Amino acid sequence: MIQELTINKKINKINKKELILSEAAKLFKEKGFGGTSMRDLAEKVGMEAASMYNHIKSKDEILELICFKIANQYISQLQEIENTNQTFQEKLNAIIGLHVQLIIEDSASVSVANNDWKYLSEEKKNQYKQIRKSYEKSFANIIEKGMENGEFKTMNVSVALFTMLSSLRWIELWYKPSREITPQELENDLKTLLMNGLNS
Amino acid sequence: MIQELTINKKINKINKKELILSEAAKLFKEKGFGGTSMRDLAEKVGMEAASMYNHIKSKDEILELICFKIANQYISQLQEIENTNQTFQEKLNAIIGLHVQLIIEDSASVSVANNDWKYLSEEKKNQYKQIRKSYEKSFANIIEKGMENGEFKTMNVSVALFTMLSSLRWIELWYKPSREITPQELENDLKTLLMNGLNS
DNA sequence: CCTACCGATCGGTAGG
DNA sequence: CCTACCGATCGGTAGG
Structure with a gap:
C-alpha cells in the first residue's frame, strides 16, 4: 500500500x-x-x-530540458540517415522529411529550441551551439558530397545548407493542423521546390 | 549666434x-x-x-521606430518592383535582390523587425501584422500569377511563398562582411537555388 | 502545494 | 545630462 x-x-x-x-x-x-x-x-x-x-529546479532548467530534448532528437535521427546506403538526393529528401515530422510532433518545443536557445546559461549555450554545429556539419557534408558526385549543382555549400535549414524552420511558425494542406503534401512541395526549383 | x-x-x-x-x-x-x-x-x-x-519616449518607442522603418522600406520597394513590366521570374529575382540589399544595409534592424515585433504594444503589433500581411499578399500574388502563366511549377502558393521568405531571412543571421562570399555571389546562388533547385 | 516574503532589477519620473 | 528615487515585477526561498 x-x-x-x-x-x-x-x-x-x-x-x-x-x-x-x-x-x-x-x-x-x-x-x-x-x-x-x-x-x-x-x-x-x-x-x-x-x-x-x-x-x-529553475526557469533556466526548463529551457535547458526543452532545448536539449529537441537537439538530441535531431542529432540521433540525422545519424540514422547518414548510415544508410542511399544516394545524397535520397538522404536530403529524408532530412526534409525528418524536419517536417519533428515539427508536426512538437512544434512548440522545436520553436523554443530554435529561438530561445540564446537565453541558456553561458555553459549550456556553448554546449548547445556545439551540438548544432555538428548537426550543420553533417548536413553540409551530405550536400558537399552530392556536389562532388554530380548529383547536385555546384554552389556555395553554406548558402545551400542555410537555405535548406531556414526553409525547414518557417514550417514551425506556419503549420497548424487546421491548414488546408496535409503534412504529406507539405513535404512533397518542399522537396520539389528545394531540389528542382520554382521555375517550370 | x-x-x-x-x-x-x-x-x-x-x-x-x-x-x-x-x-x-x-x-x-x-x-x-x-x-x-x-x-x-x-x-x-x-x-x-x-x-x-x-x-x-520609452523603450517601446525604440522598438516601434525600428520595426516600422524596416517594414516601410520593404513595402515601398516591393511596390516599385510590382509596377514594372518584367516577367514574374524577373520580379521574383528582383525581390530576392531587395532582401539581400536591405539586410546588407542594416542587418541589425532587419533582425529586430523579424524577431522582436511580437513585443510591440497590442495596437502597434496589429498595425505591423497588417503591413506584413499586405507584403506577403503582394509577394504571393506574383508567385500565383507566374504559376497560372506557366512560368512557375504549380504547387501550394503558401509553401512557395514562405520557403522563399524564410530563405531570405537566414541571411540576416549569417551574413557578415567577413564571409568569403560577396553579396553578389550570395544573391546569385540564392536565385539559382530557389528558381532552379539544388539537383543538377 | 500554499502563504508570505526576499533582494534584485526593471522602466520610468522628478528635480535640478 | 545626472542623482536620487519610485512602484511594479521578477525568480526564487522559508516554513509549514
Whole structure:
C-alpha cells in the first residue's frame, strides 16, 4: 500500500513536470523566454509559482530540458540517415522529411529550441551551439558530397545548407493542423521546390 | 549666434537619437528586446539610463521606430518592383535582390523587425501584422500569377511563398562582411537555388 | 502545494 | 545630462 502510494506520487510528479515543460514550451513560443514569467506559467499549469519549484529546479532548467530534448532528437535521427546506403538526393529528401515530422510532433518545443536557445546559461549555450554545429556539419557534408558526385549543382555549400535549414524552420511558425494542406503534401512541395526549383 | 546654437543642439539631438536606435538594434538582435535593459543600452550609448529619456519616449518607442522603418522600406520597394513590366521570374529575382540589399544595409534592424515585433504594444503589433500581411499578399500574388502563366511549377502558393521568405531571412543571421562570399555571389546562388533547385 | 516574503532589477519620473 | 528615487515585477526561498 505504502509502496503503491509512493509510486503514484512519483508518476504524478513526472506528469506534473511534463505538464510544466509542455505549457512552458507553448508560452515561450508565444511570448519568448524573457517575456514569460513563472507566474504566467504557474497559471497555465494550475498552481502557484512557488509550487512549481517542487517539480523543477529553475526557469533556466526548463529551457535547458526543452532545448536539449529537441537537439538530441535531431542529432540521433540525422545519424540514422547518414548510415544508410542511399544516394545524397535520397538522404536530403529524408532530412526534409525528418524536419517536417519533428515539427508536426512538437512544434512548440522545436520553436523554443530554435529561438530561445540564446537565453541558456553561458555553459549550456556553448554546449548547445556545439551540438548544432555538428548537426550543420553533417548536413553540409551530405550536400558537399552530392556536389562532388554530380548529383547536385555546384554552389556555395553554406548558402545551400542555410537555405535548406531556414526553409525547414518557417514550417514551425506556419503549420497548424487546421491548414488546408496535409503534412504529406507539405513535404512533397518542399522537396520539389528545394531540389528542382520554382521555375517550370 | 543663438540660432546657430539651437540648430546645433537639434542636430546633436537627432544624432543621439540615431545613435540610441542603432545601438538598440544591435543589442536587441543579440539579446532580444526583453533581454536588453535600458541600462545595458545606456552603457553602449555612453550616458545614464535616465538621460536617454530626453531623446526617446520609452523603450517601446525604440522598438516601434525600428520595426516600422524596416517594414516601410520593404513595402515601398516591393511596390516599385510590382509596377514594372518584367516577367514574374524577373520580379521574383528582383525581390530576392531587395532582401539581400536591405539586410546588407542594416542587418541589425532587419533582425529586430523579424524577431522582436511580437513585443510591440497590442495596437502597434496589429498595425505591423497588417503591413506584413499586405507584403506577403503582394509577394504571393506574383508567385500565383507566374504559376497560372506557366512560368512557375504549380504547387501550394503558401509553401512557395514562405520557403522563399524564410530563405531570405537566414541571411540576416549569417551574413557578415567577413564571409568569403560577396553579396553578389550570395544573391546569385540564392536565385539559382530557389528558381532552379539544388539537383543538377 | 500554499502563504508570505526576499533582494534584485526593471522602466520610468522628478528635480535640478 | 545626472542623482536620487519610485512602484511594479521578477525568480526564487522559508516554513509549514
